[in-house]
Amino acid sequence: MSSNPAPASIELSQLRLDTAQALLASDEEITSPEADSPTGYLQQLIDGLCELSLKDPLTGLANRRQFRAVLDREVDRVTRTGESALLLMLDIDHFKVVNDTYGHPAGDIVLQAVAQTLASCVRPMDTLARYGGEEFAVVLPGCQAAFGEAVAERIRSIVESTSIAIEPGLQIRVTVSIGGSFTLPWVKASIPTWIERADHQLYRAKSEGRNRVCLDFPPDSTVSAEEKGLLFYHLPDPTTDEMAPPISDPADSANRK
Structure with a gap:
């Protein structure tokens, strides 16, 4: 299995970074290329530009x-x-x-x-x-x-x-x-x-x-105690026109065991 070749060394002089440097001129965290590695310096510029692209320039809030x-x-x-x-x-x-x-x-x-x-x-x-x-x-x-x-x-x-x-x-x-x-x-x-x-x-x-x-507000999907009770009743018996006895709540049966 072949590995990816190592990237060539970065020459900052070949990159047009004037605008990026001007945009980030007030950021004290950006170090000079001499004080850091070229790769580290370039990464700071990229991170700074990404942060600027996500901020509103007037308020500093997210854009x-x-x-x-x-x-x-x-x-x-x-x-x-x-x-x-x-x-x-x-x-x-x-x-x-x-x-x-x-x-x-x-x-x-x-x-x-x-x-x-x-x-x-x-x-x-x-x-x-x-x-x-x-x-x-x-x-x-x-x-x-x-x-x-x-x-x-x-x-x-x-x-x-x-x-x-x-x-x-x-x-x-x-x-x-x-x-x-x-x-x-x-x-x-x-x-x-x-x-x-x-x-x-x-x-x-x-x-x-x-x-x-x-x-x-989101709709309230909570089932009230009264509604829950009605769920566990049979329909009226057509032969007697009386309400059948309630069906026990499975949760209540489990709790009694």
């Missing part, structure tokens, strides 16, 4: 490309494990008024401040992304429906109470509308449909007055 990759992984995880997940879509209310009143530089400050506030509200395992414009998205793995509304409401409340200094001596506050949708356990969800459902709830939050949370 749409990374957000989509996270959704792909999360859908697979939900299908395998049966755990639920929550997707939140958030939009800054009346953001155009901020830009029109204070200017676009102030709008950028607001976007950065909201991004930092949102980052302080999520877990390390969650993914926070700038979806576009003044819209953000959060993917929350393992988030039960019972807790989803409390999580979203906490985010909304913290954003509302945070003052943003857009210039010396001038602070403003903004609010966000939040829409969310849960995945169905054990179901291979369609990512476009999942996003569409969360977007629909965001639109609902906007139309109902903004600065509020609207969630699309």
